[in-house]
Amino acid sequence: MKNRNVLISGASVAGPALAYWLHRHGFTPTIVERAPALRDGGYAVDFRGEAHLSILRRMGILDDLERARTGMGSMSYVNSAGKTQAKMPADLFAGDIEILRGDLARILYDATKEHTEYVFGDSVASLTEDADGVTVTFERGAPRRFDLVIGADGLHSATRRLAFGPEERFVKHLGVYCAIFTTANHLGLDHTGHAYRTGNKLVAMYSARHNTEAKAVFYFGSPELDLDRRDVARQQAILAEHFTGNGWQSDRLLHDMRQAPDFYFDSVGQVRMDAWSRGRVALVGDAAYCPSSLSGMGTGLALVGAYVLAGELAAARGDHRVAFARYEQELRAYAEGCQKMGDGVAKLMVPSSRFLASALNRYYKIMPYLPGKNMASKMARKTAENITLRDYTGGDAPRRPSSPTGSRRAR
Ligand SMILES: Cc1cc2nc3c(=O)[nH]c(=O)nc-3n(C[C@H](O)[C@H](O)[C@H](O)COP(=O)(O)OP(=O)(O)OC[C@H]3O[C@@H](n4cnc5c(N)ncnc54)[C@H](O)[C@@H]3O)c2cc1C
Secondary structure (H helix, E strand, O other), X not given: OOOOEEEEEOOOOHHHHHXXXXXXXXXXXXXXXXXXXXXXXXXXXXXXXXHHHHHHHHHOOHHHHHXXXXXXXXXXXXXXXXXXXXXXXXXXXXXXXXXXXXXXXXXXXXXXXXXXXXXEOOOEXXXXXXXXXXXXXEOOOOOEEEOEEEEOOOOOOHHHHHHHOOHHHOEEEEEEEEEEEEEOOOOOOOOOEXXXXXXXXXXXXXXXXXXXXXXXXEEEEOOOOOOOXXXXXXXXXXHHHHHOOOOOOHHHHHHHHOOOOOXXXXXXXXXXXXXXXXXXXXXXXXXXXXXXXXXXXXXHHHHHHHHHHHHHHHHOOOOHHHHHHHHHXXXXXXXXXXXXXXXXXXXXXXXXXXXXXXXXXXXXXXXXXXXXXXXXXXXXXXXXXXXXXXXXXXOOOOOOOOOOOOOOEEO
């Protein structure tokens, strides 16, 4: 086997899932994560369909996910007085298993920490490739050599910027911004959520951690803004400009946002690339083919991408040229299907006009009585299942970590 020594940038979903499969195929993964420690909490993400579930089963973590699932029921669209106008089925939002992103990251970390070197609090600073490998410099740690480098560092991937070029070339803004943070469950929501839509704005609240807290979510339509992603004060000011006096719980949630421990704000974007690899560097998950946070597909796609990339590397006995090309052949149509979902959902969640928004609100009201009421869930499931996964393991059983301690190393 060639090219065993692999650096992965990013410890969320794609990174640890890739590390799991690489180890299982005989490679030695190292993960560098910019955050100082594993990022807990966050919003709810989901898996749906047999392709996703079969990978989780093969990894031996399906039961862990089942135990940590959010158990959410239907989601209600409400009017300004909080009265339910329409109910969306749980399946549409929560898939087969819905879980908080941080809980998922923890399960993946636990399944990999024993055989993966984790380096927290650092980031790749430069990549210099030669015939035998890649010299990597870091923002904090000493330079190191790796055979291959994989960017699993999300929508704003540093690996992509270093190896392929500036973000503007690859990230397409879908005309929507999103904010999300943890707040008190002051509405007493019981495994459910409420959403309130006015024109091209949507504000929602859903219960989390078995009703002990809630997530506040804001979406609004806007052309791309010139923003520093670290400038939280400005992001909060923009949100306040759009939602003050917007009705329902908007003002209360804007007030709570100032105390939120985990305020998240970003544009809703997709990553479109002609190639997902260059030389010894490849991308996986959102870094390569983010379908957008609105698609409900990003987490499953990241998992499938990691499975296929590691599997193709094993099948090619580490020959990255063969493996990276096969990875794209196997995955591109699937990723494009997920991105199509992302496009469609963005238009539905944040319609371009007030007229369209009120037509949609009316449609949602009568939807449960129409023959095509489950069409959206069915489409999402079909998209998520639209891949035939190869079995790269030769049928060997999942390997579980045997000790609670890992090789975590923080610089
Ligand atoms: C608000 C919101 C709601 C969402 N809802 C859903 C949903 O309902 N269903 C669904 O399937 N998906 C959902 N998603 C999408 C989902 O979160 C992503 O598609 C999925 O997490 C992709 O995983 P990833 O590992 O590729 O990237 P990410 O989860 O973005 O992880 C990237 C990791 O890389 C790290 N990193 C970043 N830069 C560096 C660097 N320079 N060096 C080292 N590490 C770095 C980050 O800290 C992070 O840990 C949602 C996303 C958002 C933002």
